[in-house]
């Protein structure tokens with residue numbers, strides 16, 4: 192649709208729906224960069240207003256963590272693989288679904304799943320988005336373990352024949368010590384998000 196000057200006319204309903212998506216993302220813990228990337232139709236100022244209204248404070252400043260390594264460590268890898276498994280199933284069943292809707296639905300299902308198995312949500316919304324984008328760009332991918340046949344997040348450059356996942360090959364990428372009782376990863380992730 193175009194107005195008299197030939198400029199594309201912005202639909203009020205589309206605008207309201209985009210705001211609603213921003214609200215959902217912020218409630219799930221998304222940083223401002225995630226909103227800017229997934230909702231390019233909304234200005235930074237409007238996204239900032241949504242963020243402040245829901246969180247009651249300004250978003251933390253600075254860059255997000257860029258490393259792919261975090262997703263390959265033991266406990267983060269199990270959660271990352273679970274999340275991308277959910278995302279891949281969702282997008283297969285809903286081929287027309289927009290990325291932002293997939294993220295909201297996928298991350299909500301991830302939170303419900305880890306809650307059901309009494310695990311802390313060690314994958315933050317912002318990290319989940321990062322992971323989704325890394326997989327879309329082919330920087331990370333999912334690959335089937337030769338032993339247990341489940342699919343896990345891997346660096347495609349690390350792949351060799353006879354790939355074994357973090358459960359089947361305990362010597363690979365042990366990473367930081369895991370203490371689920373103290374919900375250490377959640378705190379680490381939060382601290383890193385704050386410091387970034």
Ligand SMILES: [Zn+2]
Nearest residue numbers: 336339356359
């Ligand atoms: Zn395995």
